[in-house]
Amino acid sequence: MKIIVNVRRLKISAELKKYIKRRLQFALGSRSDQIQRVEVVLSDLNGPKGGEDKHCRMLLKLEGHQDVVIEDVDSEMQAVVDKAANRASLTVTKRLDRLRHKAKRFRKRLPSFGNMNRDRYMQEDFEEFSDWEAQL
Template sequence: MQIDIQSRNFPLTNALRDRVERRLCFALSTRDEHILRIMVRLSDINGPRGGADKCCHIQVILPHLPDVVIEDTEVDLYAAIDRAADRAGRTVGRRLARHRDRDRSSVPREMEALTEIPESVNDLIGDNP
């Protein structure tokens, strides 16, 4: 899983980088083969003024599906990372399940069309009573 982490308006520490990677690996590891890339942007919206302004923006890029984009803003950046990673894991799981269910529902109809024998073939074979 390729994770690209960027920070805006503050330096990206090793502790923050480790936290992001650990939380995303925990939340998305079971879906790793379906994920092309993850882009994470951490930002401090108000700068030194404080407040609920620490933002974690996660974009999960999936093949042949729309990207999953999650954003969470909290007072504590670690809390924003945790919540955004959890939400990203649930959202990616739902999106992949919907895609898988849609694929499964289309296969039986195609199989039915292949297994039906046209009446003209039955006439040729002589199965008609």
């Protein structure tokens, strides 16, 4: 899982960037093999005015599935990253589990030969149509 951190209209320290990467690896670590890339965009909506204006947008590219987009706003940069990372973890887990259960239900509906001899049944099918050339 590759983590990319971008910032708009504000500067962040190397320590905060390191914290963001560690936080995402912790939150998404169990699903990291199914996540190709995480793009984090941090911005300050109101500039120096203050208030609840730190914005975090996470785009998670999943292997073979639709992307997940998480957005959150808070007054503190670490808090907004924590909230977004928690939501990303829950959303990715839910989505991948839902797809896994859907695949299980589909497999249950497929016919199963179980202990039957497949070759015998296939041979009977071919014998039924073996004289088709003679009928032409």
